[in-house]
Amino acid sequence: MKSLAQALTLREKIKTTEAKAKELAPFFAKQVTRAKAGSLAAKRSLSAIFSQAVVKKLVDEVAPRHKDRKGGYTRIIKLGQRKSDGARLVIIELVK
Template sequence: MPGTRKLGRSTDHRRAMLRAMVTYLLENGKIETTVTRAKEVRAMTEKMITTAKLDNLHSKRQAYSFITKEDVAKKLFDDIAPKYKDKNGGYTRIIKIGPRRGDAAEMAIIELV
């Protein structure tokens, strides 16, 4: 897995959380979360898009095993990956939006470019 941030969670919880966040980002195109989580989600999302650009059986099985919704994985191969066919990385953008009101955690918006 890309990145080494533990995010204060056990391995299973962290993996499930990141899978859900990557799925939601690919489904909706934008997420509001903390900066550290956004950096982890960016690494995994870019890896998924790069894998989907190959569009062979092996890459489809890898994507379907990671993304939690089947229709989102189909959208990844049909719509998202062809859009970035000529681009080598940099598929996402992180915009910092300031501290969260409750605990002053640094917040960010991560979106597909």
């Protein structure tokens, strides 16, 4: 989850399987809610999970963009199935 959340924060849109995206959404929502607090304790708890670049982007860009939202920071768009193994693919992206 950590690497998917980092990729989503840095790129703001990633392509993954449906199961991984459904697991990622609540994990990422919890981290954005924590970043919205903006306190030193929140930054330190985020830095225990993510790299400094990701924490900086979460606190400085993503959290202020969602300051009026209570949740629902991500959107899942279904793409279809992968040919090789039939896994359902989706795009998970940040809501602007």
